[in-house]
Amino acid sequence: MNRKEKKTAKQKQYTRQLINTQDVTGHSLLTFRGDELVYFIIKPTNISVLSEANISARIYSLMTVLKGMAELEFLCLNSRESFEDNKLFLKSRLEQENNPAVRRLLEHDLNHLDRIQVQMATAREFLVVIRLKSEKENEVFPYLNRIEKTLREQGFSASRAEREDIKRMLAIYFEQNVTTERFEDFDGERWIILNE
Structure with a gap:
């Protein structure tokens, strides 16, 4: 394919194809590459109030988890909006x-965004990602339960992300949208009126 054909083909792709998201199930995200991604939400710990010994213990716990399960992937996201692009724009306008x-x-606008960002400085969300590829159906949930149990045994406040958690995570990651109460399964869903 030449460059123009590639551009045309890319423009014809659906949004889900562009972000490699085929479907969101009750417990995972299915990709067009055939992966099934299961997310575990880890509640962050405020290490600024912990002693040095407690911080070392937390690091050791994380190391223990990583040694026991090499297949884990970690993801750190803002769980609130990011104003960095807005701040860069205001700074360039100011110049x-x-x-x-x-x-x-x-x-004043720049100072206001700085104050908001300081208030949300600890608004991080940590996720453990498991890629399911060739696991048998009857082995998936015991496997996931074992991972969740291991995380909790090592002192992490972990829970498996459900459908709405995954949709919220995608909205924050792609849109920086944290104000919506209910996330749609497809664009415009809220505007459809059934039986009309």
């Missing part, structure tokens, strides 16, 4: 602006 009144407004 270009000559009007003192507009400069003050831009500075």
Whole structure:
């Protein structure tokens, strides 16, 4: 395929194909590559209030988990909006602006975004990802239960992500959207009126 044909083919792809998400099940995300991704949500620990010995113990616990299960992947996401692009835009506008009144407004906006970001500084979400490829149906849930049990035994507050958790994670990752209460299964779902 030449460059123009590739561009046309890419434009015809559905959003789900572009982000490699075939479906969200009750407990996993199915990809077009044939993977089934299961997520475990780990509640973060505020290590700034822990002693050095406790921090070392947490690191050792994580090392123990990693030694026992090499197939684990880790993901760290913001669980709130990120204003970095907005702040970069305001900074570039500030450099270009000559009007003192507009400069003050831009500075106020930048300070406001900084205050919001400081308030949400600890808003992180840690996820453990398991890729299921060739596991048999009857072996999947015992395998996942064992992983969850291991995480909890090592002192991590872990729970398996459900359908709504996965949809929320995708919305935050791709849209930076944390204000929506219920995430749609497909675009425009909220506008469909049944029996009309």
